[in-house]
Amino acid sequence: MIKINKSALTESDIISKFILPAVKQSGWDDMSQIRQEVKLRDGKVIVRGQMAARKKVKSADIVLYHKPNLPLAVIEAKANKHDIAKGMQQALDYAGLLEVPFVFASNGDGFVFHDKTNPAALETEISLDDFPTPAQLWDKFCTWKGYSQAQLPIITQPYHDDGSGKMPRYYQLQAINKTIEAISGGQDRILLVMATGTGKTYTAFQIIWRLWKARSKKRILFLADRNALVDQTHQNDFQPFGTAMTKVGGRKVDPAFEIHLALYQALTGPEEHQKAFKQVAPDFFDLIVIDECHRGSAAEDSAWREILEYFSSATQIGLTATPKETDDVSNSDYFGDPVYTYSLKEGIEDGFLAPYKVVRVDIDIDLQGWRPTKGQVDKGGELIDDRIYNQKDFDRTMVIDERTQLVAETITSYLKRTDPMAKTIVFCNDIDHAERMRQALVNCNPEQVIKNDKYVMKITGDDELGKAQLYNFINPKKKYPVIATTSELMTTGVDAQTCKFVVLDQNIQSMTKFKQIIGRGTRINDKYGKLWFTILDFKKATELFADERFDGIPERVMTVKPEQINDDDDTLNEIIDGNSHEELDATAEDEQTIVGEPDADYDFPPADEADGNSGPLGSDEDEQKVRKFHVNGVTVKAIAKRVQYYDADGKLVTESFQDYTRKTFARQFASLDDFTKRWNDADRKQAIIDELANEGIIWEVLEQEVGKDLDPFDLICHVVYDQPPLTRRERANEVKKRNYFTKYSDTAQAVLSTLLDKYADAGVQEIESINVLKVQPLDQFGSPMEIVKNGFGSKQDYQQAISELEAEIYRLPPQKQA
Known part of the structure; x- marks a missing residue:
């Protein structure tokens, strides 16, 4: 043996x-x-x-x-x-x-x-x-x-396998298993927090599938507040339920089905006859899954909460990317603490979500303010209130045409420099602002609008033509619309897989809303080249990235009276003990406030239509009318612009790529000597190039910033160690001057000389693969096997010759040696 x-x-x-x-x-x-x-x-x-x-x-x-x-x-x-x-x-x-x-x-x-x-x-x-x-x-x-025997049939029930080889990602499997485990253990209120774009609906489907197949839950209700969410769920993730599933319509709950998908608006309304959920007994549903539970159903006094309370005996699972905690609305009070959380930062680190870069644009009148002259009237002839208007006022109470034009020109300029066909969402303050921004963008992009008049569309709740284009906007296969101006309609529930550009010209104070808006860009679509996105911020909204609540546990806001603080009862103790991260802060008002997130979100009202097939998609239709002045003839300019990147620590940093490269190398190599020794000792330079690329060194970008056609070795020597750079052509010419080829046969000399030209044209990576012998003009010397045998004797001798060629390439000429 x-x-x-x-x-x-x-x-x-x-x-x-x-x-x-x-x-x-x-x-x-x-x-x-x-x-x-x-x-x-x-x-x-x-x-x-x-x-x-x-x-x-x-x-x-x-x-x-x-x-x-x-x-x-x-x-x-x-x-x-x-x-x-x-x-x-x-x-x-x-x-x-x-x-x-x-x-x-x-x-x-x-x-x-x-x-x-x-x-x-x-x-x-x-x-x-x-x-x-x-x-x-x-x-x-x-x-x-600690599983009991009674739990095992549910816990061991397999997830749905469609035969394609698709399996839940590790965090989806965690969310599924933890939910199943909690339910099998008797927990009847479950909260799952998963960042936008991480597959909440697919996760919900697998949970429901396993409970349904184990016959632990036989009648299930999936609740959402937007028709698009219900339709997407019905047609995509929930499709395997087949004929057991129905979409509730016509305000009728059909007991013949086991899986029910419904809009809140289809189940209830302000009038008693609209409360379709009461057609069945309170114990009809065993399980209710609430999508985007941070919205209407989270409010204690919401008309929609009555559905959950009516079916209180059912196990209820809340899904959200942004748990909401305010003085009026609390996900955790209703559902309890999340059984599982997968954050935006984790998604980006794992490569399941798209990272972002932020371009902040500061406009002079936003920072310095604008004041009307004495007695100035607006375009409608109305006397303008004499005060200083600033960033929070613009496009809400004060419209300045030149500011709108500057924002539209900046958006257009960025798209022209990058990709004019990149799907773009422009978030505006209200419908009026969205319409004016649409018009300004149309006028800035006449060549694109002439090609297709849907290049720019206002997609808001009041505009049927715009809403009809929502599907085309989010469909990767559809080119148009390219730019969507909106206010509230597209903040949530819009699966815009190929959105590459999110523009913020809206005053955003709510962390919940900010997370939802950022979530419009975080989906990755490799097929269509969507790996990252850009945020263009005109309103300093991205300062919320620095807020510790951005990716952490949401703050609670709780209002208590002074007498509660003085009382000896357990009420306040429960508040403080249950939320140890909160701070009690005395205010000038006659009460005490636990400081937290401002509540600027919108709880969706019931739909006007009783069939549940329309209903509001956002708060656009219910914007409160405010007094608004409208002026022009104001000089407006951008006074600062900065680009920030999301770094490995989850922070936004402002730096050039050369600075990033220097910092990366400082962690890898102590000195230039360390780097050159490692480079020269490497059998294949490609291995080092790949290793550095894995650390985030994108050679093409570095080459663009330097502006020279340099080899990776020279890029590093020049950018990191301030060495005079040599182009690849200069290095190749130095090798030819030394005439070191003469020790080889005529065939080998011809091959090596050609390889040197290949290096000058395309870099060292090109000559390290033996496959280079298959391409022109090297193929004229014969097959790779023939070239190796006739020119060098053996493959080992050929590889030795390549190593010597690389040594000559990276040998500094006499005048460069110090």
């Missing part, structure tokens, strides 16, 4: 020859229990300039499952030249994402077993023959979780 030299084996060999046999020998013979190369993240998108690239991410080598919806353990393998525990840190990271207690690392000699269920012996070493059986890990897992 031939003895295997383990130290010479690759990581893949170690897995196939030692780890998998040991696992299968222990009873893991059902391949649905074993998954290899499990990719948990997509890779964070790094944005610089107008380019973006994904960070490369590693996959978990092996994940073991009790069933496809129940991961139990992670195994991380390393080649045998490494220590047996080498992969443990990496495995613990994956296990943290999956929240599994069993973690294994191996180099093929045995396993290091990290067992969170056994704190007394947290990490032990076991032999290949002692790998735990499926029953052993499942029993330990159930004990660790």
Whole structure:
């Protein structure tokens, strides 16, 4: 029998020859229990300039499952030249994402077993023959979780598999499992907080599917406040329910169906005869899922809350990206604390959500204010109130045509410089502002509007033509409309997958609303090249990014009277104990206020139409009329513009890409000597180039900023270490002057000379792949095998010649040496 030299084996060999046999020998013979190369993240998108690239991410080598919806353990393998525990840190990271207690690392000699269920012996070493059986890990897992026998049929019910290979992402699986676990344990009010674009509806479908298939919940109601949300759900994620599902219409609840999708507006109204939900008994529904529960249903005095209270015996699950906590509205008071939260920052870090850059534009009159002259009248002849008008007033109580024009010109200029066909949402203060902005943008883009008059559309609740174009705007396959001006209609519930440009010319004070608006751009669509988006901010709204509430737990706002503070009862103690992050702040008013988020959100009223097929899509239709002055002839200009990027720490920073590159290199290399030694020692320069790209160095952007056709090596030497740069052509010419090719055969000289020209044209990456021998003009020397054999003798000799060529390329000429 031939003895295997383990130290010479690759990581893949170690897995196939030692780890998998040991696992299968222990009873893991059902391949649905074993998954290899499990990719948990997509890779964070790094944005610089107008380019973006994904960070490369590693996959978990092996994940073991009790069933496809129940991961139990992670195994991380390393080649045998490494220590047996080498992969443990990496495995613990994956296990943290999956929240599994069993973690294994191996180099093929045995396993290091990290067992969170056994704190007394947290990490032990076991032999290949002692790998735990499926029953052993499942029993330990159930004990660790505290599952009862009654819970197991529900917990082990598989999620829906459509056969396409699509599986819930790790955070979706967490949300599904935690919800199922809570319900199986008797909890009847559940809150899930998941950032916009992370698949809340798909997650809800899988929860409902598992409960329905386990017959734990037989009649289910999915509630939303917008027709578009119900239709999207019915046609897409919920489609597998088939004939068991219906959309409630005509104010009639049909008991023949088990899965009901409904608008609040279709189930209730101000009149008793409109309350269709009362057609069935209070115990008719076993489960109610409320989409966007931060809106109408969250308010205690909402007409829509009565639906939830009528079906109070049903388990109720609230879904939201932005839990709402104010003095009038509290998601946590009704649903309890979230059973799972997946934030915007986590989504961006994992590469499931699009990062953003912010372009802040400051306008002189916004910052300095504008005051009318004495006795000045507006365009309608009305005397203007004599005071200083500032940023909060413009387009709400004071309209200045030149300001509108400047904003439209700035938007147009940005689109022309980047992509005139980039889907763009312009958030305005009200419908009037949205219409004026539409007109200004039309006049700024005559060449585009002539091609298609729907290039710019006002999409607001009062405009039937505009609302009819909403589907076309959010459909990636439809080119038009390109620019949508709106006020409230598109703040939520609009799945704009390819929106690349969000313009803020609206006064935004509510954190809930801000998160929803930013969420319009956070979806990624690789197919259509949507990896990131830009926020153009004219109203300082993006200062909310610096607010600690932006990605954290929402603040509570609670109003209490002075006598409550003095009372000895438990009321105030419960408030403070339950919300320890709140601050009690005395105000000038005759009461005490717990400081928190201002409530500028809108709770949607019932629809006018009784069939539930229309209804309000936002607060546009109910804007309160305010006195508004309208003037022109004012000189307006932009006085500052700055670009900010979302960095690795989740902060917006203002910097050039060259500054970013310098900081990145400071973490990687202590000096120029360290970098040049690493570069020269590398067998393949491409490996270093790829490694730096993974750290966010986008070479094309750096080259654009420097403005020279430089090799990555020279870009770094010049930008980071202030060395005089040499272009690729200059380096190639220096090699030719040294005439070092003469030691090779005529064929080899011709090949190397041609490769040197290839380097000058396209860079070192071009010459490092042997595939370059297949393309013109190198193919005239024969096939790659013939070139290698006739010119160099062997593949090893050819690779040695390439290494020597690279050494000559990066050898500094005499005049550059110091």
